[in-house]
Amino acid sequence: MSTRxxxxxxxxxxxxxxxxDFTLTASAYNFSWWxxxxxxxxxxxxxxIVTVIEDREELIAKIYSFKRKEVNIDxxxxxxxxxxxxxxxxxxxxxxxxxxxILGPSASVLRGLHVRATTPWLATVIGVCQQNAxxxxxxxxxYNMLSLLGKRVxxxxxxxxxxxxxxxxxxxxLNILKEARLGYRARTVIELAKLFSKEExxxxxxxxxxxxxxxxxxxxxxxxxxxxxxLVLSLRYYEKPPIDRWLKRLIIEAYNVDENNVEEEYIxxxxxxxxxxxxxxxxxxxxxxxxxxxxxxxKGLLKPSLDKLSPLTxxxxx
DNA sequence: TGCCAGGCGGGGT
DNA sequence: ACCCCGCATGGC
Numbered sequence: 595m596s597t598r599x600x601x602x603x604x605x606x607x608x609x610x611x612x613x614x615d616f617t618l619t620a621s622a623y624n625f626s627w628w629x630x631x632x633x634x635x636x637x638x639x640x641x642x643i644v645t646v647i648e649d650r651e652e653l654i655a656k657i658y659s660f661k662r663k664e665v666n667i668d669x670x671x672x673x674x675x676x677x678x679x680x681x682x683x684x685x686x687x688x689x690x691x692x693x694x695x696i697l698g699p700s701a702s703v704l705r706g707l708h709v710r711a712t713t714p715w716l717a718t719v720i721g722v723c724q725q726n727a728x729x730x731x732x733x734x735x736x737y738n739m740l741s742l743l744g745k746r747v748x749x750x751x752x753x754x755x756x757x758x759x760x761x762x763x764x765x766x767x768l769n770i771l772k773e774a775r776l777g778y779r780a781r782t783v784i785e786l787a788k789l790f791s792k793e794e795x796x797x798x799x800x801x802x803x804x805x806x807x808x809x810x811x812x813x814x815x816x817x818x819x820x821x822x823x824x825l826v827l828s829l830r831y832y833e834k835p836p837i838d839r840w841l842k843r844l845i846i847e848a849y850n851v852d853e854n855n856v857e858e859e860y861i862x863x864x865x866x867x868x869x870x871x872x873x874x875x876x877x878x879x880x881x882x883x884x885x886x887x888x889x890x891x892x893k894g895l896l897k898p899s900l901d902k903l904s905p906l907t908x909x910x911x912x
Numbered sequence: 913t914g915c916c917a918g919g920c921g922g923g924g925t
Numbered sequence: 926a927c928c929c930c931g932c933a934t935g936g937c
Contacts, residue, residue, distance in 0.1 A: 725919040731935060732918075777933025782920090817920050838918035876918075883917075883936095 599643055599658035599749055603667050607646065607653040609680045613688070615706025616648040619678055622707055622877060623720075624909040625737060627755045631909075635749070636677055637756040640665065643749055644674055653680075658749060676799055679708030682830060687867040694863070696848045697871060699896040700878040709830060709873065714806055715760050715790045715797045717828035721820035721836075722779050722786070729881035730903060737912045738774035739783075743767065760790035760797065782815030789813055803831040826869040835860050835868030840884050841875060847891055880904035 609616070620634040628635045636644040641660035646653055655674055659665055675681055692701040712720070719739070723732040743762060744755040763771075763784065771780035789809060790797050796809055803825050810821040822836035835857065837845070842856050851859045864871045878898055879887045890896065898904060903911050 722919090726917060726932085727919090727934075728917060728936080735934090772933085775934060777935095778920095778931095779933080815920065819919060823918090836918085840918040842918095872918095881918080 599641070599660045599747065601656055601658050602665065603657045605655050605657070605667065605671055607655050607671065607674060607678075607680065609653050611651070613684060613706055614680060614708070616646075616653060616678075618704065618707035618906070619710060620646075621906050621909060622710070623733075623905050624710070625740070625912050626909050627740070627753070629909045630752070633752070634678075635752070635754050636674065637754070638670065638673060642670060643747070643754070643756075644670065645749065646674065646678065653678075660747075673799075677711045679711070679830070682708055684708070684870075686865075687870055690864055690867060691871070691874070694871075696844060696891065696896060697874055697878055699894070700874075700898060703897055704874060704877065707874070707877070709827060709870070711799065711830060712827055713797050713799075714801065714824060714828040715786070716757050717826075718786055718810060718816065718820065718824040719783060720827060721823040722782050722815065723776070724823065724838075725779060725820060728883055729876070729905070733908060733912065735774060735776050735779070739771065739776065742770050742774050760787040763787035779815070782813070785813050785815060799829065801829070803829050803833075807834075822869060826873055832869030832871075833866045835864070835872045837872065840887065841872055843884060844875065844879075844887060844891060847888060877905045880906075 620629045632647060634646040636646065638644060642665055643658045645656045657667065657670055688701065688705060691697045720736060723735040740755055740757055743758040746753065746755050764787065765784060768780055768784060771783055776783060793809065795801065796806055806829065807821050807825060810816050810824060819836050819838050822834045825831040825834065826836060837857055837860065845851065845856050845860060846853055849859050860868050878896055879890055880898055880902065881904060882890065898906055900907060
């Protein structure tokens with residue numbers, strides 16, 4: 595059942611000396627299959643798996659493959675750099691963050707956290723799992739789905755999992771998705787899988803955000819929120835913030851704006867960084883349900899706590 | 913129990 | 926343009 599990949603290369607990944615925090619980046623919204631507190635595991639396409647650890651000031655990546663055929667190391671290193679965001683300059687974002695009434699208090703503790711890019715396909719599935727559900731329920735759904743449909747492998751005695759590809763999912767997986775407790779979202783995931791299998795170019799980090807956006811909005815069950823979250827999580831595209839009911843209420847309270855001007859105000863404050871700010875807000879407030887999040891805002895308890903189930907500690911629990 | 917939740921689409925006005 | 930409801934599931 596579990597196959598072992600062969601190591602093909604070990605490389606150093608240069609990271610910025612300042613404003614990059616590997617542990618935070620690896621921790622956020624991750625599962626124990628892919629992060630254990632020290633080692634980050636990145637399943638890549640073509641049966642390649644990469645592990646990354648931080649050794650003093652260096653990042654060391656090990657590249658493994660299940661196939662004997664040659665892989666292009668430079669190409670893989672470029673992808674690693676993109677996924678972990680080492681070339682992303684967030685200085686402007688941090689400047690806004692430090693003065694922000696919601697994110698200001700966590701500006702120093704969350705400094706250096708970058709999105710770990712995931713594929714457009716998986717990013718959209720993550721978005722679908724967040725629809726009309728709590729943080730915990732949504733990530734439980736994704737965990738179940740990966741458990742039931744992913745490919746389990748072992749690497750250096752660590753159990754990990756490779757997410758299902760779009761082509762692995764078709765109509766006859768509907769019952770398994772229901773078993774993963776996706777409910778009515780199961781249908782949407784099937785439709786998504788159809789789109790990404792038919793138009794493979796969409797599941798690529800070089801796709802233009804506007805193209806992916808348009809295609810996703812055409813899928814029944816995918817709307818503005820899910821699409822925008824997918825753009826944040828896959829393409830590092832933050833200009834169109836995914837504002838859900840949760841964030842909307844926080845914005846109304848924190849910025850003292852009318853509900854009709856929420857997005858306008860957010861873009862006015864964050865410029866092209868709104869999508870990242872939205873994600874950081876869920877992390878800063880531990881993705882607490884709305885009423886608790888509003889309470890914390892009122893009391894000024896705006897730093898993430900590390901001792902409960904939250905975006906930063908998900909990997910310890912799942 | 914019966915509501916409601918980090919959406920969404922369909923059907924009404 | 927809006928408003929309103931149902932929808933799978935889980936939590937309270």
